[in-house]
Amino acid sequence: MKLSTHVFQRISDQGMPIISVDNPQASLELSLFGGHVLSYMPKRDNRQRLWMSPKAVMDGSKAIRGGIPVCWPWFGAAAEPAHGFVRDQMWQVLRVDDDNDLTRIQLQPEFSHLAGGGQLELMLELLIGEQLTLNLVTHNRQSKSLRFGGALHSYFRVKHIDQVVVDGLSGAYMDKVANRLVEETPSPYVITQETDRIQLNAVSDVHIREAGQQTAIGFSGHDSIVVWNPWQDKSAQMGDMTTDGYQQMLCIEAAITQGIELAPGHSHTLTQIIR
Numbered sequence: 001m002k003l004s005t006h007v008f009q010r011i012s013d014q015g016m017p018i019i020s021v022d023n024p025q026a027s028l029e030l031s032l033f034g035g036h037v038l039s040y041m042p043k044r045d046n047r048q049r050l051w052m053s054p055k056a057v058m059d060g061s062k063a064i065r066g067g068i069p070v071c072w073p074w075f076g077a078a079a080e081p082a083h084g085f086v087r088d089q090m091w092q093v094l095r096v097d098d099d100n101d102l103t104r105i106q107l108q109p110e111f112s113h114l115a116g117g118g119q120l121e122l123m124l125e126l127l128i129g130e131q132l133t134l135n136l137v138t139h140n141r142q143s144k145s146l147r148f149g150g151a152l153h154s155y156f157r158v159k160h161i162d163q164v165v166v167d168g169l170s171g172a173y174m175d176k177v178a179n180r181l182v183e184e185t186p187s188p189y190v191i192t193q194e195t196d197r198i199q200l201n202a203v204s205d206v207h208i209r210e211a212g213q214q215t216a217i218g219f220s221g222h223d224s225i226v227v228w229n230p231w232q233d234k235s236a237q238m239g240d241m242t243t244d245g246y247q248q249m250l251c252i253e254a255a256i257t258q259g260i261e262l263a264p265g266h267s268h269t270l271t272q273i274i275r
């Protein structure tokens with residue numbers, strides 16, 4: 001089914017609605033299960049930016065391992081289920097438009113509410129062109145303030161984790177692998193073991209550098225940046241990852257881990273830009 005000049009919708013072999021974008025600047029795939037970006041490839045270099053696990057479950061029975069899961073209205077184990085409740089529900093398309101080199105898609109989950117009855121409205125906007133911009137907009141329609149968190153939990157594809165250097169992170173981080181001990185960001189920033197860090201200095205630009213290529217990631221509206229690689233043992237334990245899967249991926253996540261208090265009638269936008 002054609003949604004616009006550059007946007008099509010189809011049903012996958014596993015029965016999930018998939019949106020495909022192919023415009024003069026880039027191609028992208030998006031699953032309406034989770035409002036989940038599956039792939040993004042700018043045409044200037046035809047390099048896939050996102051990693052998808054070969055064992056990812058794509059039938060809607062659990063969140064997809066890879067691409068860009070949307071974690072909301074909390075991050076991690078702040079409440080149950082982990083990472084909130086929108087990454088494993090169906091979303092719907094609100095709006096699609098093409099403007100030559102840029103395609104805009106807006107979508108929302110079928111329901112969004114907080115425990116305790118609070119209503120927050122969520123909308124994800126994708127701007128697909130020579131870069132990919134994700135705007136995750138939270139709106140408080142209640143007459144009281146509400147607190148929320150979340151993340152754009154992007155899985156970046158790397159040639160090999162051993163060769164990756166992450167540039168741009170600084171300051172203190174909370175080490176989730178070591179009892180939330182607060183440590184100073186290393187330099188150079190290389191990944192040599194299981195890594196699960198909440199970088200508390202919310203910088204606005206990070207680069208993943210490898211021989212012959214780099215991926216630039218921009219952030220705004222975040223209070224932290226999460227860096228995650230499960231390494232070998234954890235990968236082997238996860239049903240939806242191959243034992244060596246950790247070698248080709250690195251999560252660098254635009255995150256709200258400390259929580260944001262949203263006043264009545266106000267909106268907040270969490271942005272990640274991938275180049």
Ligand SMILES: O=P(O)(O)OC[C@H]1O[C@H](O)[C@H](O)[C@@H](O)[C@@H]1O
Nearest residue numbers: 076082083176196226227228251
């Ligand atoms: O397995 P998931 O629920 O998708 O979570 C995957 C990972 O997400 C984040 O990066 C967290 O910091 C990790 O602690 C967690 O293991």
